[in-house]
Amino acid sequence: MVHITRICLRKYGNFVDNLRLYVRGGSGGMGLPRLGGQGGNGGDVWVVATKNMTLKRIKDKFPQKRFVADAGANSGVRALKGERGADKEILAPVGITVTTDEGRTFGDLNVEGDRVMVAKGGSGGSLYSAFQPSKGEAKHIRLDLKLIADMGLVGFPNAGKSSLLTALSNATPQIASYAFTTLKPEIGKLIYDDYKQISVADLPGLIEGAHMNKGMGHKFLKHVERTKQLLFVVDVCGFQLASKTPFRSAFEAVQLLTKELELYKEELLSKPALLVVNKMDLPDAEDKLAELKEQLQNPEEFSDLLPEDMIPQNYLTFRHVVPVSAITGFGISHLKSCIRQSLDEDAALEVKATHREKLQALRKQLQGRL
Numbered sequence: 066m067v068h069i070t071r072i073c074l075r076k077y078g079n080f081v082d083n084l085r086l087y088v089r090g091g092s093g094g095m096g097l098p099r100l101g102g103q104g105g106n107g108g109d110v111w112v113v114a115t116k117n118m119t120l121k122r123i124k125d126k127f128p129q130k131r132f133v134a135d136a137g138a139n140s141g142v143r144a145l146k147g148e149r150g151a152d153k154e155i156l157a158p159v160g161i162t163v164t165t166d167e168g169r170t171f172g173d174l175n176v177e178g179d180r181v182m183v184a185k186g187g188s189g190g191s192l193y194s195a196f197q198p199s200k201g202e203a204k205h206i207r208l209d210l211k212l213i214a215d216m217g218l219v220g221f222p223n224a225g226k227s228s229l230l231t232a233l234s235n236a237t238p239q240i241a242s243y244a245f246t247t248l249k250p251e252i253g254k255l256i257y258d259d260y261k262q263i264s265v266a267d268l269p270g271l272i273e274g275a276h277m278n279k280g281m282g283h284k285f286l287k288h289v290e291r292t293k294q295l296l297f298v299v300d301v302c303g304f305q306l307a308s309k310t311p312f313r314s315a316f317e318a319v320q321l322l323t324k325e326l327e328l329y330k331e332e333l334l335s336k337p338a339l340l341v342v343n344k345m346d347l348p349d350a351e352d353k354l355a356e357l358k359e360q361l362q363n364p365e366e367f368s369d370l371l372p373e374d375m376i377p378q379n380y381l382t383f384r385h386v387v388p389v390s391a392i393t394g395f396g397i398s399h400l401k402s403c404i405r406q407s408l409d410e411d412a413a414l415e416v417k418a419t420h421r422e423k424l425q426a427l428r429k430q431l432q433g434r435l
Contacts, residue, residue, distance in 0.1 A: 090201025091150035096190030105137030105147030107186025214266035217292030
């Protein structure tokens with residue numbers, strides 16, 4: 066038995082996923098030349114990962130978006146060494162990347178309590194600076210939120226991703242009958258009998274050209290970066306986004322999705338991937354599935370079906386190809402098992418790799434003593 070809970074995030078228009086802030090370290094305190102007194106150092110500015118925090122809350126609570134640490138105390142007759150200025154902490158949500166305006170990464174905050182310094186305080190005045198203090202660092206930084214989930218659903222509009230998440234999570238979201246149905250990122254959570262929890266992120270459907278920021282483009286491609294594995298979802302009978310766009314078969318959809326991810330960030334394709342072939346309740350679905358499997362076994366032979374600029378450099382190999390019908394429930398139980406198996410395999414490999422590293426480090430220590 067698998068118990069499911071579902072978390073729905075708000076409409077994307079209200080969903081703040083990046084924020085630009087001004088930060089400044091505290092200035093150092095003045096030194097005292099006649100007694101050789103040293104001023105206190107200015108405080109630093111830190112970004113700290115905190116539970117139940119959102120970027121929207123930061124934006125609403127601090128409309129000026131300015132964070133300045135305290136200055137160090139001046140040296141005085143009563144206290145020759147000035148007190149250090151207090152640090153300033155910016156409480157931020159778990160799962161963000163902190164970068165400079167130029168794109169240099171300070172660090173990722175993946176778990177509660179992770180922290181990264183973004184602006185250092187100035188030094189207090191001392192003998193070495195003619196007792197003159199220095200100012201703290203001042204800069205603009207960016208907080209960039211990326212959803213963290215075990216599996217990320219990747220598919221073109223109308224592939225049935227929302228219906229699939231509904232089937233996986235026993236929830237009943239409003240799903241429209243037109244192409245662009247999902248306008249908000251949602252997370253379904255699978256809780257297994259042994260209390261193992263697996264989260265699946267449903268992201269709004271990609272369109273061809275998403276890597277160039279067409280449609281919702283980068284806003285949603287970047288969320289895929291923070292999922293452990295990819296869950297491709299295609300309509301077994303193919304799809305046509307609009308009357309003026311070409312019809313795409315299931316095989317073409319798989320390769321076009323691969324190419325979109327490749328063009329956005331090639332390392333995304335190093336993630337383990339599963340393929341869900343949805344809508345198996347439709348007529349001729351079995352024949353279409355057999356055709357798709359044959360094409361996936363020898364993708365190079367069928368590359369002429371794709372526009373030349375949309376042929377992936379490397380074809381993905383899926384750990385599992387799972388036919389399902391989100392409407393009838395066919396294959397859903399098997400899909401849950403495949404998701405669990407794939408994640409468990411990776412977890413086991415990580416444990417083995419960690420053990421290997423520890424053993425190698427231990428061997429080096431022992432060799433150094435001999």
